[in-house]
Amino acid sequence: MCNKPIAAILYDFDKTLSTKDMQEYAFIPGIGMTAEKFWETCNEMTKNHNMDQILSYMYVMLNEARGKKLLNREEFNRLGESVELCPGVDTWFARINAYAEEKGIQLEHYIISSGLKEIIEGTPIAKEFREIYAAEFYYDEHNVPIWPAMAVNYTSKTQFLFRINKGVLDVTDHKSLNKFTPEENRRIPFGNMIYIGDGYTDVPCMKLVKVNGGHSIAVHSDKKETACDMMRQGRVDFIAPNDYSQDGELEKTVFSVLDLIKAKHTVFYKAQQDMLEAR
Secondary structure, three states: OOOOOEEEEEEOOOOOOEOOOHHHOOHHHHOOOOHHHHHHHHHHHHHHHOOOHHHHHHHHHHHHHOOOOOOOHHHHHHHHOOOOEOOOHHHHHHHHHHHHHHHOOEEEEEEEEEEEHHHHOOOOOHHHOOEEEEEEEEEOOOOOEEEEEEOOOOOOHHHHHHHHHHOOOOOOOHHHHHOOOOHHHOOOOHHHEEEEEOOHHHHHHHHHHHHOOOEEEEEEOOOOHHHHHHHHOOOOOEEEEOOOOOOOHHHHHHHHHHHHHHHHHHHHHHHHHHHHHHO
């Protein structure tokens, strides 16, 4: 057993790292719609055709852009440049990584989002993540999106927790994911995970992490009713503003959890070493 634990922070994206849904910055205005009308159209598609909500918005994006906006992977990436990040996000990763390194923790960051992967890849923070798990299109030979390649809804998000837990990061590798893996052989224990999200669609992941010994944080903007509801219902461990600034409440909470992860690992490592010596 290595005496340097591996920990992971798992993030939702929309309204967690960004101030609103990613489509609302440049895509929706670019096709001449309001955010309200776009999401209303998506909801009608979901209801009228018994569609998954993620597949609905992906279809509406392609359908409404037809004749108004050329879409390809590069254009989606460019849309990512317009995304407004929450306060402090631009310096968050350097600070949190430095703190983890100081404490002797190998820290990794992951996105688990129902948003569009191609847009997230265009944001300036995309390089900070080991993996970005999100909805994604399949592209034809002209690099034009024609079909969903991946749809990530609130329940399917949980599969990625197990991928990270077991170290099976390739989304096409289902055999290794479903193979039995003893707890001691899993790359990142659930107890070493921190999940940060903003709403009810994050609840399955938040609860899964929490009940398995990890920690979940519900972030909020100026309205915190949803976060407080999740706290009262025992679905999360902490609530905090979605402000990632230095010395802020969220930073202090994550630092404290990292301290706990390190302390628990140190105690367990000591017990393991003493057991080996006793034999």
